[in-house]
Amino acid sequence: SAVISQKPSRDICQRGTSLTIQCQVDSQVTMMFWYRQQPGQSLTLIATANQGSEATYESGFVIDKFPISRPNLTFSTLTVSNMSPEDSSIYLCSAGYNEQFFGPGTRLTVL
């Protein structure tokens, strides 16, 4: 199994600012994933992050709004840019072989 940590666990941000979320895995993984869970909703994939290449974004998500870095096989960051209240969500990263494990999530509130 993979143990995944995220920082920060929660944050309250002002409209128009940006927040970078970090995700650390305790073992090397090929792919890492970033999901968004809006209040009371299910999880939606934002993008897939492969080491050494650009992230692959799902429909409705763009790199300018959600830039992702993947500098090595155990770490990734997601930035939520130019935030608005609609970005208030839980952001989760995941990784793993076979069983896909999730980090504890980052609860973001945008005022």
Place this chain on the structure above:
Amino acid sequence: AQKVTQAQTEISVVEKEDVTLDCVYETRDTTYYLFWYKQPPSGELVFLIRRNSFDEQNEISGRYSWNFQKSTSSFNFTITASQVVDSAVYFCALSEAGGSEKLVFGKGTKLTVNP
């Protein structure tokens, strides 16, 4: 396109009752994986099970059991003798190929177990 349907939005039971959470999926792939996750009120997503498309054997783990039927494209989850600690949102999810691919989630079923 892949799709997961959890028709039950909310279920409420009394402790010690058995409860079944339904999951119906759609995919054109012959190789795929099905998952169940639990999300308690604290918010973390807890992995429960992964099942590949070639293994239709039912699985039992303690009070939890899963029934996979390819003929009806269903992967249902049963909790026997439910407990208050089972109260959570349960998500069914689907992925293609090797299981380390991206997940498509159902909308989730909120289970409340009352004492």
